[in-house]
Each structure stands twice: as structure tokens, then as C-alpha cells.
Amino acid sequence: MDKYLKVLRKEMRPAMGCTEPAASALAGAKAAQLLTGYPTSLEVITSRDMVKNAMGVGLPNCSLKGIQAAVALGASGGDVEKGLSILSDLCPEQIQRASALPVLLSIETEVPSLYIKVIAKNDEGYAIAVISGEHDRFSYLEQHGQVLLSLAVDACGSSLEEEDAQFLGNTSLSELLAWVQSAPQEALDLVLEAKETNMAIAKHAMEHSYGLSVGRIASEPIGKEPSSLSEAFSLASAMAAAASDARMAGCPLPVIINSGSGNQGITLTVPLGVVGSYLKCSDEKLGRALLLSQLIGLALTAKKNRLSALCGAFTAAIGTACGLVYLLDGTLLEMDRAFNTMVGNLTGIICDGAKMTCALKIYSCVEAANLACKLAFRGMSPGNESGIVGKTSKESMDFLSRISHEGMEETDKTILSIMLGKQA
Template sequence: MDKSLLINILKNQVTPALGCTEPGAVAYAVARAKEILGTEVSKLTIEVDKNILKNGMSVGIPGTNEHGIVFAAALSLVIGKSEYVLEVLKDVDDKSINKALEIVKKDIIKLNLNENISGLYIRVDAEGNVEKSTVIIKNAHSRIVFESKNNNVLFDNTAPVGIQSTNKQNSGNEIKYEIKNYSIDDLILFAGECPIEELDFIKTGIEMNMRIANVGLTENTGVGMGDYFYKNATDVFSMAKAYTAAASEARMSGYPLPVMSSAGSGNHGLVAIIPIAFIGNKKNLPEEKIIRAVALSHLVTIFVKVHLGALSPVCGCGVAAGVGCAAGLTFLLDGSSKQIKSSINNMVAGISGMLCDGAKLGCSYKLSISVDAAVDASEMALKNIFIPDDNGILGDTPEKTIMNLAHVSNIGMKNTDGVILEVMLNKC
């Protein structure tokens, strides 16, 4: 087993993100297009797939009271720096907000839906008086695959997913697909045996996500879900649920703190990290054990996501990060390999039907449900309660279960995103 490759996958997929990753990814593309253009942007055309549009419609933009993709793009024209990647808007202040609002009023930004494309897709065309630039992101939130200026191609890296990139700036973004070459047993073994010094960055993510959870519980950042769960918590597990919901509320409302993401999503990172870290600390478990459990949670989350795709009709916070969390919790509480794998099947058996209807404050409730389910799935497995593999879409291994889940989502629910978006747009 190549442990160094798994370390590199983790480092590639566990990265800081400021605000929701969908408008953040658009802002990243806008910043790069602006930099290539080199002059003032007089017209900006943005084309996205249905999932980017769905997830970017209602979510707060960090450090502001504004929402949505168009404002994020306008703010990126003012302060966006592509070197910050998914923290592209971190230099926001009142002056830049006012300038961005002026740009929105000028109506120079056009946001279009590409109904025919599948998978994550963002295209930004920026125009000046005579100059023009194009940037395309595809299949991962920070994976720029195409850049041009005045119709001269600067690079074109539109090879199919899974083929190693030759572009030095973006070659790391496809490394995540290598995780398909590992089994869940491999991931469990890695989490237990990897030199702990190689996992220092996992500790950074724990600290980052617990920081925003504390903010969510001490400041009025949402509608009060985290506070509600906190006041009604009766044990360490329900407290972990409250902290996770509070962190998501703060993030979805646009609080200007970064979170550590997992598999391309900040909310995935909250579910993958916070319950394990909180429960481990409250039970006075060794820090090393907590770090290793969180590492496994991330790895299982990534494993599920590479099968599901970057964005899907089902809620990744439940069926990816929630699954990772269940596995990590079982590892944390000294579960055997069989129990860890069974917690994955238990989790999928219960939460596979949760739909994704865009990023918004309500995601905080879905995160809390995911934590609840992950705790139950783990506790059942630890007591050797295993949902039989002849039930529904479950397979006789966790790998087969995950592939079955992906098949239902990617094939069986092919039109679901379009219908959800139609409802959202007509409602608005």
C-alpha cells in the first residue's frame, strides 16, 4: 500500500475554504479571468451547470450580508485573488462590498445555466474594451482546465477525469481518483499506522472547524438551530450534533471564518471533523487517536465522493461525510475493522435518500441529521448490530454499497437535479 499517495490525496482534498464552495469556485474563476484580462472588466458572462446554480442561489457570501453567485462574482472583480483559490474573497471589507454592489447595479454580470452539461462546470468570459479572456473550471471546484486570452489558448487541460494532468498548476486536482485503487480495509490500516507527524494538517483542520462551531454557538449567525440543539443536548453525542449545526449556520450565513473542507465541500468538512473531535475530547481520548479517526473520516468521505461525483442529487453531507463520520467514530471508539465497515453499511441503509436542494441555512439541519445518523450507525456497529446486506441497495462489502449508492444517484436520479432546480427557480 502506497501510504505517501494517501497522504497526498488527503492534503489535496482537505483544504481551507471560505464560505460556500460553489460561489467560491465561481469567484475563483472570475479572479483568474480578471487577472488574465489585465484591464478593467466591462462585461462578465458566467455559465454554470445546474448543481452550481442550485448550490449558489441562496447561500451567504462571507463577510457580507449579501447572497448568491452574481454578488460573489462582483466581489471577486473588486478583491478576488486567484492565488487564494477557495479563499478568494478573504480580503473583503466595507469598501469592497459597496464597490461590488455598484457593479451588480450596473448589470454587467450575466449568469446563465447550461442545461446540457453534466458534472461540475463553470465558464467565465471576461471582456474589456478590446480584450477578452476565458476560464473554465470542470469536475472539481478548484480545477481550472482551460484559459485563453483574445482567443489564444494559454492552456487546455480538458482531458477526461482520471487522466493525469500535465499542467503544473492543476495537476493535483485529479489525484483524488487514485483512492479508487484502495479498499476500505486499506484506509483503516492507513489511519492506524501512518506516522502521526504526517497528519499534522489534520489537527489544523480540527482547530479551524471547532473555532467556527464556537462562533456559531456564541454569536447570532443563523436562525438558532445550533443554539436549540445545544440547549436540548443530553449527552456528548447530542452536543456534537449541536456544535456541527452551529458551525454550518455560521458558514452558511456568511461568517468570515474559513473552514477545513473535505472532498471539495466545507460542510462535508464540518461533518467529517467536528463530531469526532468533540466526542474524542469530551471522552478524554488521546489527541493522536482523534487525529487518526478524523483522517479515516476524511478518507472514507473522499472515497464516497469520487464515486458519487463532485456534486450530486443526494446530500453529500449525509451520504459521503456522514458515512465518513460513522467510520471515524467507530474507529475512535475502538471498533474492529468489521465494525467500522459495518457502520458504513448501517449509515447508507438509513440516510441514502436525503436530497440536496442547494446550499443554504437549512443545510445546518441536514448536517445535524447526518451526525445523528452517524452516531447511531456507529453505536449499532459497536454493539454488533449490522443491517443485513440483502436489504435494499446494500452490498456485501462497503465498497459495493458505495458503488450501488453512486449508481442510484448518477443513473437513477439523472433528472432529479433539474426538477429540484426548476422548483427552486419557479418558487423564486
């Protein structure tokens, strides 16, 4: 199978609610599945980034929040077969059991950023389930002292983190665009279906109040139908924010993710869906623009940790900017300009966990993508004399990687320290 298509099929999957709590619930459900009967206590050992991204986000179909609640919900009757949609169907008994289940949480520093270990115990014994590398990838399973599965955890041991990340991390904007121009219909169908799924939660959120209602309030001057390209750009930002408003508040509608993130999946699809509809683009043209944005999002994730101190909405919005350029018949030159403008504009946006303010960040990032697109068609973009902007998008990608890995490690620790301090 075509390697780009293979990566897209693996990455673009549905998730219910934020993916870190979903992964936590999945680990809890798997550990409980290996026991006889329900667990009477749970121990959770996880990374600081998992705690950060699950601390303030609402869980679907209940009023609970946080990584401990998510693990308890999974262990109290979650269906492992549902994957990252495990929180899509909760019964009152399951919520009641989870609320009463003791969960001990500790943070481990010497593990990958995407790592969660759940130890479930009862009178019959204990079981262990570890998810690492990818949000639904089990790397270790143990049942009553018998090891059932053991994969490398230190390097995450996943094809995404190794083979696919190397493949995408070494690619260039020109290579991605070349593939997109001749991508098969299966790939187009995949991204168009993702757009429909993510537009559904965006439209729902424009009619209902969630979180800060960023999307609803931002769209008020425009209404539902833009009358100009400028209004279409603005509505695109608002609807992407609205989808995040709903998702972060625990809205029980699915989102197609990118790089393990629903917010990134929203950022890469909803704005292009809105602008493509205004422009009356064909499905083929919109599909190729969506493909380009999705692949850029994945390529940038491959250059940094999946969970880091660098906001994922920002890196995703770089893909959005290039997709907008594609919709407006721009060339690789305009895309390169838009890419570098985004790097020069928003690189400093931090990730302080998944919560209601993600909608604010998505709105700001998509607005920046709109501006980068407009500047690109005027021949404008920062040159490599500007801070961390490279001569080309490829060089800027490398600088972003350095910022994420070398520059923001201490920032990430400080962010979590502040967040945990507020819980005391």
C-alpha cells in the same frame, strides 16, 4: 510521497464561505486579471449544480448572495492568490463595483457538474477563465483571443477526477483502516489542525446567532460540557450543525474542506473532536480516527460526482460513524456494520443547494452516525436483504455510486427547476 498522504494534502485546504461561490469568485477574478482594467460586463456559463449550490448561500463579509454576485465580487478586485479564501477580505469599493456590474448567467448542460466559465469584457477586449473538475483548478484561460491554457474539460482533466478518484474509488474500508493504523505523523498533524480550525467556527457559532441556529438550539439541554457519552454524541451533532449555521450565513471564519466542501469537512471533523475530547483521547488516537473519517469521505466522493443530487453531508457522515467506532475501540467489523446502517438509513437525502437548511441535514446525519455507532457495538446492522444495503461496506459503496450516477440525474434536474422557478 505516500499516495494517501498526497491526496489528503491536496484535498484538505482552507476555504472562506461556501466553496461554489468561492470558486465562482476565483474564476471571475482570474478573468478580470487577464484584462487591462476592470471589466464593464461579465458573462457566466456554468453547470446546474454550481448554480444550485450558490443560489441561496450567504457570501462572507457582505450581504450579497448567488453565483452572479460571487463572480462580480471576484472580478471587482479579488486576489487570485488567495484561492478559495478569495472572499475573506472585501472592501466597500469592491462590493459597490460588484453590485453595479452587469452579469449575464446561462446554464450549460453538456459540461461537468463542477464547471464555471467567466467571460470578462471592457473596451480593451475580453478574457475567459474556466474552472472545472476541482474548485480551484483552471482548465482554460484566454486573453484577447490568445489561448493561454487549455486542458481537457469533458473528463474534467484533473488528477483528482481521474487517477486519484480511481485509486480511492477502488479502495475498501479494510485498506483505509490498515493505512490509518500506521499513518505518518505528518498525516496526523494535518487532520488535527483541520479539527482545530473547524472547531473554532463551531464554538463561535454556539455563541452567536446564524441562520436557523440549529446548533445552538439543539445544544440547549446539554450546555457546553457533556456529562455522559450520550450527551457527548448529542453535543457533537449540535456543534457540527452550528458550524454549518455560521458558514452558510457567510461567517468570515475559515473551514478546512473535504471533497471541495466545507460542510463535508465540518461533518468529518467536529463530531470526532467533541467526542474525542469527552473520552480524553490522545492526539494520536483522535488523529487516526480523523484520518479514517477523512479518507472514507474522499473515497465515497470518488464514487459519485462532487456535485450531485445526493447530499454530501450524508456520505461524509458515513466517515464520521466509522471514526466514532474507532474512538470507542471498535474493529473493522463494527465499522462495516455502522457503514451499512448509514446506507440503509439516509441514502435518500437530496442536495438542494448550499443554504441555511444544510445545518439541519448535518444535524440529522451526525445523529444517524451516532445511532449507527451504537447499533454496531450491539451487533446490529441491516443485511443485504434490506433494499440497497450490500453484504459489505464495499458492496454498499458500489450501490451508492449507482444511486448517484444512474438514479438521481433526473432528480437533480427537477431540484434545480424548482429552485429556478421560485426565482421567477
